[in-house]
Every structure is written in structure tokens, then in C-alpha cells.
Amino acid sequence: SRSKNSNKERNLIRAFTVLDAYASKLSMPENAKEHAAYIYRKAVSKDIIRGSSIPSMMAASVFAACKQLGIPRSMNDTAKVANMSKKKLSRTYKRLVKNLELNVSSFEADYVSKISNSLSVSEKTARLAGKIIHDLKKEHLHVGKNPIGITAASLYLSAINYDEHVSIEKISKKTNISTVTIRKMIKLLRPFASKYLKSIDLSV
CATH class of the missing domain: 1.10.472.10 (Cyclin-like)
Structure with a gap:
């Protein structure tokens, strides 16, 4: 429906504002920022975002993107920037990885x-x-x-x-x-x- 679509669009506009803030605080390279946006979009399209706030799901997307690209950003730092507990970020991140079947091996x-x-x-x-x-x-x-x-x-x-x-x-x-x-x-x-x-x- 149209209202559902406009909700999604509003969500994305807000989410990318949040992403800009996180990316600048974590000094993320441009490719990591783009990758985080891509992961977040997938989370929205698969409805994984339901039950999570935009900032927490975006923080999880940022952490996952950095991990996949081998960019060293710790969960602690990401949680701090997102102003949330490490425990909450960890929970959201695990849900994201599981539902999107992300390969984030950091070996x-x-x-x-x-x-x-x-x-x-x-x-x-x-x-x-x-x-x-x-x-x-x-x-x-x-x-x-x-x-x-x-x-x-x-x-x-x-x-x-x-x-x-x-x-x-x-x-x-x-x-x-x-x-x-x-x-x-x-x-x-x-x-x-x-x-x-x-x-x-x-x-x-």
C-alpha cells in the first residue's frame, strides 16, 4: 500500500541521517558506509527491522559492514557511538546476521x-x-x-x-x-x- 511505502521511505531517510552521524564518528571509509546502507535496506525489505529502533538496527548494520569488509571497528566503539548498550547491539547484530544469513567470519x-x-x-x-x-x-x-x-x-x-x-x-x-x-x-x-x-x- 501507498502509506506503507511512504513509511518505508521515511524510515530510510531517517536511517541514512543516523548512518551519516555514525560513519563520521567512526571515521568509516565510503565503501563501508555504502555497504552498511545496503545491509540496512535488506533488513527493511525483509522486515527484520520490526521491533528494533532505527538507531539500533543501523548500528548493527554498521558493525556488520565493517566486519565483512575487514575494517576494524569494535562492538564497544559502535555501541558508544550509537548511545546504546553493547548487550543490545550484540542482540540486534545477531538477529541481523541470522536473518540475512550474512557471512561475517572474522578469522x-x-x-x-x-x-x-x-x-x-x-x-x-x-x-x-x-x-x-x-x-x-x-x-x-x-x-x-x-x-x-x-x-x-x-x-x-x-x-x-x-x-x-x-x-x-x-x-x-x-x-x-x-x-x-x-x-x-x-x-x-x-x-x-x-x-x-x-x-x-x-x-x-
Whole structure:
């Protein structure tokens, strides 16, 4: 019906105003913002929005979009920006993922293949990066760390090992992670990487 359609349109106009605010507070890149809008539109068309407020469903869409694109934005930060509890965001997000069947796996394996492709490094470099991350995870040292930063640093170390020169600056550009964070992660990973690496100068 016409009134139902105009309701939907009003909802979307309001939702995108909310999205603008979240995106600017979270410094989201344009592609993530567009992806969040796409997820939200799908939620509206499938009527998943029913029973949720616009801000909470948009916050869930934003969090899902960032996760799918490998952009590090925590649930805490997203909840804070949306002025809602982490528990409420988590509930809305789970509902969104389940009903839209979103693939939001945030495992490093996904990141390794995504980032190694964007850096055009070899398969063996990507495999070695995976091994280094695996060892780090065994010690639970990845907890609370940015998985993209860890992946970026492990790929940097692996690339050096196989004489594939990839600069920290290039990795930073491709991953949206600061060079400072990548250097920190390299320091963290170095002990785990050393047993795999030939003796190379890693002064970073």
C-alpha cells in the first residue's frame, strides 16, 4: 500500500541521517558506509527491522559492514557511538546476521587471503603468515588485538623472508591500519616468527 511505502521511505531517510552521524564518528571509509546502507535496506525489505529502533538496527548494520569488509571497528566503539548498550547491539547484530544469513567470519585466515591478494604476495608468503598467527594464537596473545593488524604484520615478516619486498607504508594503505600499529604488531610477532625466518635485519 501507498502509506506503507511512504513509511518505508521515511524510515530510510531517517536511517541514512543516523548512518551519516555514525560513519563520521567512526571515521568509516565510503565503501563501508555504502555497504552498511545496503545491509540496512535488506533488513527493511525483509522486515527484520520490526521491533528494533532505527538507531539500533543501523548500528548493527554498521558493525556488520565493517566486519565483512575487514575494517576494524569494535562492538564497544559502535555501541558508544550509537548511545546504546553493547548487550543490545550484540542482540540486534545477531538477529541481523541470522536473518540475512550474512557471512561475517572474522578469522585471520580470511584476512590473510584478502590482504595477501591485495598486496600481490605469493602463496607461500601467505601460508607462512598463517603459521605465525597460529603460533601467536596458541599463546592467546591475539586476544584484544586487532586481527587485521596482526595479519598485516605477519605478512610483512613472511614477505621479507621470501625476498618479496612489501613496505609497511603500502600495507598500511591497503589495510587502513596505521604504520605505528603495524610496527607494534611486528614487535609482538617477531619472537613467533623468528623460528621460521632466515636471519634478516628487521629493524623497523
